[in-house]
Amino acid sequence: MLFWHGQPDHCWSGPGDAFPLPSSGLLRDPPVLPCLKQEEPGGVSTSQPPVPAFQYALCAPTSPAVRHHEETLTYLNQGQSYEIRMMGTPRGDPAEAPRMVKSVVRVVFHDRRLQYSEQQQLEGWRWSRPGDRILDIDIPLSVGILEPQIHPTLLNTVEFLWDPSRRTSVFVQVHCISTEFTLRKNGGEKGVPFRIQIDTFGAGGKGDPPEHLHSASCLVKVFKPKGADRKQKTDREKVEKQPAAEREKFQPAYESTVLAEALSPCASPLETQQWLLRRRFSSCARVFANFTGADLLKLSRRDLIQICGAPDGIRLCHALAGRCPRPRLTLYVAREPGGAEGEEDAGSGPYQELHLQQLTAAELSGKLAELLGLPPARILRLSRQGPAGIHVLVSDAMIRNLQDETSFVVAMAKELCKSCDCRVTPSPVQSVTAIFRHPETRRKFWKRRRPRRGGESRALKRI
Template sequence: MSFGWSLNDVVTQGNKRSKMSHHVPTITSWDINDSLAADFDGSLSGLGSELGTTSYNMSEALLALPVFKSENLDNGYQYILGAATSPAVKLNEETLTYLNQGQSYEIKLKKLGDLSDFQGKYLRSIVKICFHERRLQYMEKEQIDSWQNTRPGERILDIDVPLSYGLIDVNIDRERLNGAEFVWDPTKESGVYIRVNCISTEFTAKKHGGEKGVPFRLQIETYNHGENESKLVHCGSCQIKVFKPKGADRKHKTDREKMEKRTEVEKEKYQPSYECTVLTEVPLEQVTHVATSAVKSPNNAFASLTQSFSDLHAGSPAQSSKTFPGDGDDSSSCNGGTGSSKKLKSTVSTDDLNTTANFRGKPLTCDASAGEVTAWLQANRFNSYKEIFQNFSGGDLLRLTRDDLIQICGLADGIRLNNALQAKAIRPRLIIYVCQESDSVYHALYLEHLTSQELLEKLAQLYNVSADQIGELYCQGPSGIYVLLNDEVLQNMSEQSRFCVEAMKSDSSDQYKVLLKSIS
């Protein structure tokens, strides 16, 4: 679908809106014909614009928004996708854009500000489709390979070259199914048309249809071109879902109908729908690219963004401004914190693997190397995740939250891995408290096996004597009688019972008889 609008009519979204990760395009004028108005019937609800007219001016409507500011126009880049955003997205969430499978969509490309230094120079951009969910980010290569097996000869993303304009060169690599590269002139009006050939439901469990499809990220990375060092100068992305042909239009209609049924108070909690989507800027330090060859390795492209995108939009606007999961910091694949995005693929030496036994049952430390992490995972029965975490240091792995691990490893293994990383002690089956007659301070004894021998050994360790010196254990029964403390008696003790310990020297040997006197 072609959009009859000029990029010069679009200006950068306001600072306040950017912090909330909202794609709020400011538009001065659009000329929309009848067919386009029919395609997007009703998608401007909330802006008070009439859809029935053949042309209209949206600048007044957008300028009326309290968050709009015409700042930051002197520098930076701007990518604008010619597809409407959903009206069913809350104010503190990232916008969501619906696309139809196989349909061509325009992305306007613009270098903002003074272009005098760009005369005769070009920019190289990579456009790609990535996974939004961190769980799938770690499995990107496997997911793409699986898709390729079911759709041989097809691509996830294509560039519609005949419709594109202002491009100097286009490179569609056969090996990079989810991305393509092009060179463009920033001093001229430029736009690239893309087609997404996969649908969101192809990557869901059991291929659930409809709204159960996974969200993708449409990402554009821009580099200097024609220089010795290809330097990343800008990156932008937006969240999308791809439906079967005409499915996006039906989903827009469904969202509008749902919003119409809400009260005015409820509607204020949601963003209005806009006719286009401004890609949100991704901080460069959160975009991992290991040399130019890594940029041309699409199957690793999103793994390099393991934490940024998810975290950016997981919380409040204030939280989202710090990282962009699988986007970056805490998630683009990157995490400003996770070293996975900052390290080249490491190799595990034989010596590392031979030390596996040394890590069994021991906590992982933050200074562990990537090889030691692999050995630790193997020693603690996480073999199936060694490849996923092969580039992670101990600090990288320990930075992941419980929810992160559940997304990556699934519920059962995620909880198990989190407990192992946190070195959580096993919950004891019984806790009792003991003290000496002359002491008012109690000591806690945590019993896991509930045997009299276990209790004997813990008492010996507590009072710094050999276990051989304790001959028999007794506990005080009714009317002050002595009861032999065997396994069965111990197993029937009340939780958190308190006892006073009295040691009595045996007449026939050097051993002691230990009596536990109950304290009410």
């Protein structure tokens, strides 16, 4: 999930002196990429996007059969070495610029259907092609890269160090073809598109993870040897047969492909992983291993449900939206006039909301204690006033059967010495009584004799 923007006119100027282009004009004109950016209140912003910190160009022509405002598509031959030119754009004080950076080049799936099962797809390819790799580096042809690493288990990933101030070119080879990952293989199927993605990281401090600096990618399809040339010719002839009005709807073919920069993320992939783990999304962390914060925020509710399943997808959607989960039960509570001892400002006042998620008596007890400003340990039990004024012990089952948005009134009485008798009475009919008292008076309370009839203290008899 990326935001694409048009490449500035001065894309290869300035720093291009240290990165000269061949006289053949391999990069004759940077392609105009679709621009999806936030509109200002008064209309579309006309300000130019900033020059990206890093720029990459794949030396392979783009397809002429791509319409305007669509992402460019590039055809590659299986096993052929293609050059990726890499350049850093100076920003601020050159002395503070990173001397060496690490770039990770990967071939990943573009289709979301295959992204869900990427690990299974790669394992199946490994089993059918033992000893082969999906992505490889042609080290003899590469220029300016240091310490190239090829992970034996990560078939689609290579990494290396390079100096942004020097000319750098890495030659890569893609050994898998797009039709190897189609559902049906009866011949004539359209191959699935891939993405060549480059993530650049700075050197981290001692014990700190590397700093994510930049990400960019382009859309490619891989054919058998010479197949990309034939497909390029077929697309060109297809467009040339169109009427003049239709031909204007297609982008011109460029001799090179500029990798489109990802939106500057608020969170790096590592920070995104940590955020997911802190919120108990460990089952989804592997799927979003390469997602930045911006990538994750651009996913819709439907996308999240498809990726994570309904339970975790909905929960993750709420977490990303910054919303609290909708409560299962809402109660409205007010304090009755003439409350606790020493309270002169106690009154009916406005009602306050109590949100319950677990629907247990312990949760309700804690919410009431917080409302009254008393420690939860002082709550002995909760009882609900029933017919003829009887007090029924509040249980979890009773709370699960309470009607949503029921109103209650909290009453504070003085019958007990060194304790508080708090009655939470629904208005106007039902009632719940909560008895609060100090722990040291608990034994004395239960040894009290049963009071005589007619007193207000009848409500305090043992239940």
